Amino acid sequence: MESPTRRHRRIRRRNVILASALTTTLTLSGAAAWAADRYLVEHVEIDDVAAYEAENSPVTADDTDTDTDTDTDTESESILTDTTFSDGETAVEISTVVEGSGDATVTYYVADVTLGDATALRSAFADNSFGQNITDLTSSIAEDNGAVFAVNGDYYGFRDTGIVIRNGVVYRDEPARTGLVFFSDGTVEVYDETATSADELVAAGAWNTVSFGPAIVEDGDIVEGIEDVEIDTNFGNHSIQGDQPRTAVGVIDENHLVFVVVDGRQTGYSEGVTLTELADIFVDLGATTAYNLDGGGSSTMYFAGDLVNSPSNGGERATSDIFYIAG
Known part of the structure; x- marks a missing residue:
């Protein structure tokens, strides 16, 4: 017959095991809830970006459309083909490049963009809202904003750090890494x-910033050590090393940019x-500066109502922001 002392110890041991299992379950549930809140649940900080920018942007409709002369309007009439767009001042030309063969084939798309004015390069957020975990397809955001050309941005909504200035308006001021700034005079700087x-950047004329990276070309040369750079160390971040789909922007000259989207993970x-x-691609294109944007399944180029590239997920992956040229 089992002694009372032994029975007590057995019951106590069972209670300890049950308590440990319950603690583990609660911990896992708590972690899951935290992860869902951090990476899935929308946290809206500004629910009407268009209105917010109308109130705070340094550029008004009068600044961008002051000439009502009929002849001038005729000269700036938009011209759109399968691979080109021009409105008389701003121009976009899309080209496809295929290199290598077999399993080593690389296909990428180049958008050569000349801006009539630096402010013609605009940014837009998913669902016309600013915050974390607010996402939509690049093509949908583009269509919502009348874009003729667009690429995915830096996926600002995945993180809560970085300086985010879009269309001349400050949205976030949490310095963390090496960024890229587009000024309203047409210059671009790492x-x-x-x-x-x-605030200092806006005072200096900043129009848009991106906070991802790394910078991959500076002063016309490839930046050393770029294969070892970590953009984020937060939970859930994915590696940017190795052969990956890519989106990046390069600077040829003032108001002359080049966007590249490289497809990947498709043997x-x-x-x-x-x-x-x-x-290397950007150096060959003549860029003096180039900066890496969000890539992987996010890498998307849109032109004239259609996807240009073939995203690695088999279709577009939702993102938080785009850069675009209005049609």
């Missing part, structure tokens, strides 16, 4: 976010490229 502030069509190989 900069250290931690050495400045959003026989396009395996993707490393950051160094991506930098």
Whole structure:
């Protein structure tokens, strides 16, 4: 017959095991709830970006459309083909490049963009809202904003750090990494976010910023060490090393940009490229500066109502923001 002491110890041991299992379950449930809240649940900070920018943007409708002369309107009439767009000032030309063969084939798309004015390059957020985990397809955001050309942005909504200035308006001022700033005078610079502030940048004429990276070309040369850069160390971040689909922007000259979207993870069509190989593409295109944007399944180029590239997920992956040219 089992002694009372032994029975007590057995019951106590069972209770300890049950308590440990319950604690583990609650911990896992708590972690799941935290992860869902952090990466899935929408956290809206500004629910009407259009109205917010109308109130705060340094550029007004009068600044962009002051000439009502009929002849001038005729000269700036938009011209659209399968691969080109021009409105008399701003122009976009899309080209396709295929390199290599077999499993080593790489396919990428180049958008050569000349801006009549630096402010013609605009940004838009998913669902006309700013915050975390607010996403939509690049093509849908583009259509909502009358874009003729668009690429995915830096997926600002995945993180809560970085300097986010869009269309001349400050949305976030949490310096964290090396960013890229587009000024309203047509110049573009790689900069250290931690050495400045959003207000200082706007005062200097900042129009748009991106906070992802790394910078892959500076002064016409490939930046050393780019294969070892980590953009984020937060939970859920994916590696940007290796052969990957890519989106990036390069600077040829003032108001002359080049966007590149490289497809990847599709054997026989396009395996993707490393950051160094991506930098090589921009050097060959004549870029003096180039900066890596969000890639992987997010990499998307849109033109004239259609997807230009073939996203690695088999279709578009929702993102938080785009850069675009209005049609």
